[in-house]
Amino acid sequence: MPQITIYTTATCPYCLRAKDLLRKKKLVFTEIAVDGDAGARQEMTTRAHGRRTVPQIFFDNIHIGDSDELHELARNDKLDLLMAGGPQ
Secondary structure: OOOEEEEEOOOOHHHHHHHHHHHHOOOOEEEEEOOOOHHHHHHHHHHOOOOOOOOEEEEOOEEEEOHHHHHHHHHOOHHHHHHOOOOO
8 A cells, every 4th residue: 555645734625625535535644834943844845846735635646735635536436556556
């Protein structure tokens, strides 16, 4: 199972929505808060190929994207496939 990392801020409703979906799927994730942490935000931006909005979600080194993209994977039954080690 891939390691899931999600970069968030405390007041972001999209972050809450993405974390809620991951929890409903019973997926364990590491949350990195970028509120006031310039180093963490720069790390996120670099990993996300310049994207600065939160959340930014990664499965191992695969950039999933934001909350909408995570939910799109779930709607298309691709999230379970990805968790099983299949293609995105």
